[in-house]
Amino acid sequence: MQLIQAVSLLSFAALSLAFPNGAPRCKITESIISAGHKIPQGSLGLVMQLPASYTPGGPAIPITVTAANGTAVSFQGMLAYLTPNPVQDSSLTAVPVGTPNVPFAGGAPQHVGTFTNIAAQNLRPQTAAICSNQNVTNDNAASTITHAQPLTGQTPFTVMWTPPAANVGPVTVNMVISSGSSRTPWQIIPSGLIQSTAGPGNPNASAPSSATVTTAATAATASTTAATTTTTTTKGRKGRKAKKAKKAKTA
Ligand SMILES: *[C@@H]1O[C@H](CO)[C@@H](O)[C@H](O)[C@H]1NC(C)=O
Ligand SMILES: *[C@@H]1O[C@H](CO)[C@@H](O)[C@H](O)[C@H]1NC(C)=O
Ligand SMILES: *[C@@H]1O[C@H](CO)[C@@H](O)[C@H](O)[C@H]1NC(C)=O
Numbered sequence: 001m002q003l004i005q006a007v008s009l010l011s012f013a014a015l016s017l018a019f020p021n022g023a024p025r026c027k028i029t030e031s032i033i034s035a036g037h038k039i040p041q042g043s044l045g046l047v048m049q050l051p052a053s054y055t056p057g058g059p060a061i062p063i064t065v066t067a068a069n070g071t072a073v074s075f076q077g078m079l080a081y082l083t084p085n086p087v088q089d090s091s092l093t094a095v096p097v098g099t100p101n102v103p104f105a106g107g108a109p110q111h112v113g114t115f116t117n118i119a120a121q122n123l124r125p126q127t128a129a130i131c132s133n134q135n136v137t138n139d140n141a142a143s144t145i146t147h148a149q150p151l152t153g154q155t156p157f158t159v160m161w162t163p164p165a166a167n168v169g170p171v172t173v174n175m176v177i178s179s180g181s182s183r184t185p186w187q188i189i190p191s192g193l194i195q196s197t198a199g200p201g202n203p204n205a206s207a208p209s210s211a212t213v214t215t216a217a218t219a220a221t222a223s224t225t226a227a228t229t230t231t232t233t234t235k236g237r238k239g240r241k242a243k244k245a246k247k248a249k250t251a
Helices: 002-015 030-037 089-093 128-133 210-225 237-250
Strands: 046-049 061-067 077-083 114-116 123-125 144-147 157-162 171-178 186-188 192-196
Antiparallel strands (some): 046 061, 077 144, 077 171, 114 157
16 A cells, blocks of 8 residues: 555656646636746746637637747646637736626636647646636637646647637637746746637627536546546535645645
């Protein structure tokens, strides 16, 4: 028993990333990441390269993270999502939920569109329960993505994002990149805005019906069961809350 524990601890350490099978959160919150990584945010010199616009119901578009000075940056971890809101989500998650006169205080409630073809890049949909615990509604299982295992990512790095069928107006790309284990540099990349070719739109237009939410949640649970070591947190609504609370302290 003790030997097994020691071995699994060793292999965990060897993986080096604090959360080797994905970020434990559905929103990017600087204070929480700082605590989890035991190091304040530092710049990796990363920026986004984005198309000017998307077409509702149209083709997937590339979202690229690259180093501002062109030097390749290697990284292991990622959390990314788009919000139908022209504000970087980490500036909203820095404000407590319910703060008066701050729309979306605590972070935008909806993540829109779908990242496409992510398994080939060792990325996966964020676990549905992690998102619902933070009051996030995903349009699709892969509206919010994270690493399925420590990445051997190197910039420039491109993920493809398929817009929602409904026009949700301008969308903000939110992304945090971690270079490696605890106490290694990480950066919330300055967000970028992508306009809609169909104009301002209704930011709520893509909100899925509750039936869709349930389907997406089931799909996400099934697709992550094999890949994640935290499957117990996706099962059963009861034990989950306590575990989440415990996890949040170490996140
Ligand atoms: C590029 O930027 C990174 C991060 O700021 C820095 O560490 C690196 O030295 C820079 N490289 C050059 C060639 O300026
Ligand atoms: C989720 O929503 C409930 C009900 O509005 C609220 O009490 C709770 O604080 C919210 N939790 C988070 C993490 O936003
Ligand atoms: C979108 O939904 C929010 C929350 O339900 C609401 O306050 C807001 O007025 C809605 N916006 C539009 C344009 O319908």
